[in-house]
Amino acid sequence: MQTLTSPIEVTEKTMDKPFLVIDQVSKVYPTKTGDYIVLDGIDLSVKEGEFVCVIGHSGCGKSTLLDMVSGFNTPTSGQVLLNGKAITKPGPDRMVVFQNYCLLPWKTVYENVHLAVSSVFPEKSKAEQDEIVRSNLHMVGLDEAIDKKPGQISGGMKQRVSIARALSIRPEILILDEPFGALDAITKEELQEELLDIWEEHRITVMMITHDIDEALFLCDRLVMMSNGPSAKIGEILDIPFDRPRDRAVVMEDPRYIKLRNQALDFLYNRFAHHED
Amino acid sequence: MTILVDIDHIDKIYPLKNGGEYVALRNVDLKINQGEFVSLIGHSGCGKSTLLNIIAGFEQASIGGVVLSGKLITAPGPDRMMVFQNYSLLPWLTVRQNIALAVNKVMTDLPAEERKEIIEKHIDLVGLRAAAEKRPSQLSGGMKQRTAIARALAIRPQVLLLDEPFGALDALTRGNLQEQLMAICEEYKTTCVMVTHDVDEALLLSDRVIMLTNGPEAHIGQILNVEFTRPRKRMEVVNDPKYYVNRGEIITFLNQQKRDKRRKRKVEVEKMAVPAIAAVRLVEKSVVTLGYVPTTDAAPLIVAKEKGFFAKYGLTQVELIADSSWQTIADGLANQRLDCAQLLAGMPLAMTIGVDRRRPTPIVTAMVLARNGNAITLSKKLYDDGVRDLQGLKEAIEATPELPHSFGLVDNVSMGSLLTRYWLASGGIDPDQDISLSLMSSAEMKNQLSKGFIDGYLASEPWNSAAVKDNTGFVVATDLEIWDGHQNKVLGVRENWAQENPKTHVALIKALIEACEYCDDRRNREEIVQMLARPDYLNLPAAQLRPGFIEPFQRSQDQAPELLLRFNQYYVEQSTCPRRSEAVWILTQMARWGITPFPKNWVELLERVYSREIYGKAARELGLQDGVDDHTLVKLFDGVLFNPDDPLSYLDSVTIHREICIEEIAIDEPVLKRTSRSLKTAA
């Protein structure tokens, strides 16, 4: 087994700019019948400004992996390093966007975002905070819904608020846990395109979980495919070479698209087919 | 193959609280064969679930009905088991009990022992032996849906209805279940109708994918036959070269509908901004300028004006403007000199796409004004050389390669021209290489033919009979023989005019439909001839207008005149209804001869240009049938079948053609951002 835990090697890695390093991470849950190994020796380094998607069948531990990047969970062994520092708890440098939006229903769209901004940037003046909130909501096209409560807006708009809230506090990594899973096809595509536009503009590092191969191929630079749990590992990483900025129609007509798509399908349905029970 | 489910021209109309109505489905007509797997796909709100509920019997069609094995469906029943997206298992029963409930209540004529056997067999079928004693809350989503499928199949329904069965599952779990369902359906030869929004799911499972347009007035937009051999395996299917072609077609369809949805929303918003004063009046505009080229095909327009049909529907000041050429008409529409016009069949599409580097003008055509009425005339010289038919013409051309051969046409996008090219090509004559085609007026053609400058031409009357009469030419074929009942002249309006004046548009069509009916009554024809002959209309001697229109049609000096009842067809056989299948054919022919690119988004284009909504409204208000089947195969004289749902395969199959371009046509943004990139060439 390779060991990359020594500080010297970490510095070496920083030289070719590994921004987020997931270093030999394993997660084990003790149970009555013995240890249950969720993740087994995950190694992945993500460059600054890179868009990485993680795909795998349910139960492959991809959410656990993401939780360890966000800090909601800690590895049993190995470590997750952001800018060379180990991640041990959640922090505003790593914002998470969940599938179910996680908005406070009694606060307006503006207040939901403002809450994040005021708690992360308490030192900023009222006017500055207001400016941040408004510019981020503008970025996701929600100027008109600013005073609405989550109950009054569509799922797509809720997810936009959630993205605006995440980006408003300038995180170093944006973590997306199946953000568009609950949306209809049209809204989903719209949001993917918006997310990509925002990413092009800010070049923020993104790590995203998805179940949707087409979504991953359209969005990411690298597609990390996980093998099935227990003891899930990284099975294969696909480099997604399409030129940016990307246009969906052009990407889908690229002959490489079909090749990559079939490669992913083969991985998920053939080599690592998953059968419940 | 026997038809099991016959969805017969159904409409689903919901009354609204404000007294209006919402038409969810309009004229949906579909026959499902025994053992077939059919998917319904479309964006949310396209009425696909409504359609499934009507088949299931949960809802009733407002007009039309669904017939299953000869019986009209009026209520739900176990012969049509439904698998719901949210499983609909009874939570207080175990897997086995859920299946048993259905079996025991439905298969009451079987002895208990046999029923038990069936229950156990189906538990095994979906691989739930280990979970048979579990209740739904203890199962994963996938297992729940397997239970629901087992429950549905256990009672051996005639049709299995699946309403987004895997919609609640994540994409990857979905994939596994799809393969299981497919294996079971293949084994049982179950007839299935599935609603889905997942393109891969539809392709993997179905024999036919029915694509529905957006509501309101949702209807079948396109039908795709999926031809992978069964039993299918996912990886084999996706590696089939046809897979991504098919997938691309469905995605293109859905993208078109997506754009359509956005556009409709925008139009709706703009409408709200306009004050509603116009809504009170019978028609928005009583002054309408209507352009036409004076031929016998203009009869309905002239009749509508002279016999008061326009006035009857509140159009008191319709001004008929005779123009000398089709180009003048097209320009008149584009620059708003004209509100509407009689157009050649190909013009609405050609103008919307934009030909000859002209700025595209979106046109709506909601009615056919005249069908048939053309003939191909060849020179006397060819007749003397023994040419009698297409084969003879080919031989004559081949025999004299050193001589220039040329044909006259009025316009590139007239139905006549497209039919001439088609006719020549099916005889093995390349219309651009073996001969030369030149555009000229009909009078000029007759003149040039008599002088021997051209070998033949296609024209409407009186130009064919005139040549026969002068003995300068003979009629080798009428268009009745090439494609009986094809559209020849249509009514066209600018799209924005149609949006601003919907009531005027409908009134206009109602008046013209009645005029068409008047024109097709042969008792009125002599009166019409007198009307047309007037100096303010065609300004021709009445005798010239009669051949074909009233009198028997003479093909050559040697032949006795024969009566062609349908030579000028205006009304019979739903003549006035615009047929989408014809429009697709026109698109393929224009692309085949390099006149326009073939629009990748052809469904979207047709939805906009060939407005069935407006025709349907007018027809219903007149008590007429409001639509025709757009998805039946078209058969022309050469026996080639044209499938209006699969134009791309058709273009692939033609042998004589120019370079065919397939392009995305952005109707709303003349500066094309995407088109240039997605351009590709078909051989």
Added chain:
Amino acid sequence: MTTAPARPASPTAEKAIEIFQSLIPPVICSSATLLLWQLLCSGADSKMPGPIKVVSQTVGTITGGFSETGIWMQLLNSLTRVGIGYVAAAILGIAIGVTIGVNKFLRDGFDPLIQILRTVPPLAWLPISTILFLQTPKPAENAGIFLIFITAIWPIIINTAVGVQQIPKDYTNVAKVLKLSGKDFLLSILIPSTVPYIFTGLRIGIGLAWLAIVAAEMLSTGAGGIGAYIWNEYTSMLDDSISKIILAVFSVGLVGLVLDRIVGWLGSLVVAE
């Protein structure tokens, strides 16, 4: 591997630790309450006995509670009445609830009446029920049972009716496709899917019934029961009366809790999770 996984404890020990840990908060808080009570009542002129005094004064009552007029027999007395009235309310309430739930005409017709009657406080029924059963052999006894019945029936009717109306469309769709007829529908779909609502009604009903009986027994004469027991102690005002009352009140609470839990437990047996 940088860190070793925690050594797993044996399952039984783990369970014991878990139970022990869950007991800590209630034990601490209850002790604090008792301590506070003792402190507050430790003054010389305090009319209220502290917990220590209560226990010492009621030892005899507790052990001798099974005599004819003893506290436990009185409690049993009350329970019997509740049992009869409540079971009658449950049977009739479910039947009426299903009928009303299925039939829109009856539902719309009876809804206003039910809404008015259900808000009537239990004790307001007392005079009526007393007069109603005046001529019967045991007027006070019967009046008490009727009071329980009339108090408990409303939430049962209402919840059952709501449950019937709210049968998820999924289930009725299944019934329609399978063409389940009246009896089959009732037994296979309607009753099972309404059961959770019925038990919600039953639980509210038992709570109200127990509330009502104690108050009713205090007011009516000659019926006995735990309410009468408290009232007697109050009127006699002996040295240990307050301690006895406190014991009785505590017992009433405890029984109420047990009744609620029993109905809840019955529900959990029948209701699919």
